[in-house]
Amino acid sequence: MTNQLAPSRTSFTQRRPVLSVVIIELLLLFAVFAAGAYATIAQLDYTAPILISFIPIALVCIVYFSVRKRWKAYGFNSLSALSPSYLFYYAPLLLVLIILSLKGFKAVTLTELLFFVFFTVLVGFVEETVYRGMILHILLPKGVAPAVITSSILFSLTHVLNMLSGQDIARTILQLVYALLVGAVLALLMVKTKQILPLILFHTLHNLIQFLGNETTSTIVYNTIVIVILAAACLLLIPGIRNANHRTQEHHVAKRTL
Template sequence: MSNPKTKVSLSHRRPVLTVVIIEVLLLLAVFAAGAYATINELSYTSPVLISFIPIALVLMVYFTWKKKWNALGFRKLSSIPAAGWVYYSPLLLILVVISLKGMREIGVSEILFFIFFTLLVGFVEESIYRGLILKTLLPKGVKTAVITSSILFAITHVLNVLSGQDAFQTVLQIVYALLIGAVLALLMVKNNNIIPLILFHFIHNFIQFVGNDNSDAFIGYDLIILLVLVLYCIWLSFSLKKTPVSAGIDHAI
């Protein structure tokens, strides 16, 4: 019998409210950093650096303080069953396709910067969307958790409208982010390991940043990737229906 005096966390009592708070705080941090960078005419990567570095530090302190690293999927890769690795194979296909545009001329210092930058983004975004938000909503059901976390992940990419990007590219990126978010969320539910997701996120963004800026020529490839992602989501969804959700998932945040 549970102790009536045991303190129940906000995420247990109000999971939806918890998710709203997390998303609002993230958007406020990014908007504030963006405003500061615009006023001071800083580089286009500055808003992310200004907002994500302190967020990353807060997340690491919080995960350590609450001992949530393991519960949020920060586990050894060996914890993934041998049969589970096949579900990551389409991610490799996506990385191959986006790397086809080649690499622009770039110096070593810039490469090192983008390694740090994309690792930062991968850690923060996966920890928030496939970690905190997804796990908070899982008691509401896998479908609710996956769809909501994916939509919120896509919403953050609406900020690209402010960077002068054309409407078609913005819509394409939002849909792309929505499908990528769904795939990564389903993989998290499937194997309960966030490390492969962070690595994919990191490599994916790194290729995008150091690649040639010839997005118009690669619209066809983007559409192919979107089709792959749709089929990928269907495959993962059916696989979850056939097998139980990965054991040991801790919903408490």
Template sequence: MSNPRNKTLFSQRRPVLTVVIIEVLLLLAIFVAGAYVTIKEINNVSPVLISFIPISLILIIYLTWRRKWHDIGFQSLANIPKRHWLLYTPLIVVLVVISLDGFKEVTVSEVFYFIFFTLLVGFVEETVYRGLILKTLLNKSIRVAVITSSILFSLTHLLNVMSGQSMEQTLLQLVYALVMGVVLALLMIKNANIWPLITFHFLHNLIQFLGNEQSTTLGYDIIVILILIIQCVWLMVSLKKQHVAG
């Protein structure tokens, strides 16, 4: 007689270890790409770009082979109840706020490069953090899944120190990413659909890349963090009501 335990997925038996492996492999890929860029003295190519291209291919192959696209949120937008779309409105406000600083002059080729780069980052990071990691940790609890996936997402931005960013800017970005990670994780749990999250992540990063670099964005960053904190509270109340009603 076969042992039922043998049929249980490793990610279900060892969710924490699975998440550690995913995070370590992701960071290792970025570090290796960074070392390569440094050794080869390639100044115009991001280590993230070099590392995320093969990672995205691996994700596509894995999700297709294991038939997990639907499981981690790649579902029809029609599955989102109409009343739940209202929960995404603060994200639209965030996009408007970060656009207020204006945009720099860029060439057409630069625009296409930034679109490709930000789409790539949005797909990889959302698939990893709000897809694989969040889904895996839900075997522990919703609270563990949301907090852990958001902390790991935030800590990944520590790598920006390597690119010359100041510690103060990096600390602000860690808080920014942490709160954003919580919001996106809660939205994923609420609607089980990753497409709006990838779209927001893509547009958010694209606006930042095209944004005016000559002026400070500290005030806008603080406003965005406050908006996201309010959205966190809204989502938690909504999920609590849903749980009670269920």
């Protein structure tokens, strides 16, 4: 009689993490572009492509996480578990929101305000879940640095594709750097705190301020200041990435040897 251990089951994302990330990114882009094409043909509002594509994505994520019990795996942990010592690392995000608020706000009706709140919550949930939840989580076995860098680049490229609407190269480059640094800071915070809810909250408030911001005010100066703050935040967070990388690799080695 032989006593052999049954081979451990591994998911597709564990066996093919890079391919999994490519598939996720392509599906997201296809959904947005298809919704954009439909919205253009039907002459819908500029928010329609996101609503048409992100609402089904959000529902799929909610059902999948609930059925497979994957909420905690992607960072949806109780905020009570957040160490008070980590609150300091969120200070740059608060400063960014304050700087952007200095532009002032345009007058909107209550209906418009409620719509933009729903819209920004939807975007914050979907984008954080995809980039700082799923993609970052899938790539972490490859190392923290590759996971953070890849998720940040994909996040920025996705946003730049939405920005290429005839604007000048300088503004596009500025927005590319802006999105890249936002993605990097949020990814580093996710690695350090294992909490995605504060990132969704920041993402929501950031977009809400941008939507409600005074359109007559130049945004270049404010965006430049925010870029400096985000770059400083990266320098603040990066020193801990080696320890996080070491712990992550040890964790995955331990899992393989069980």
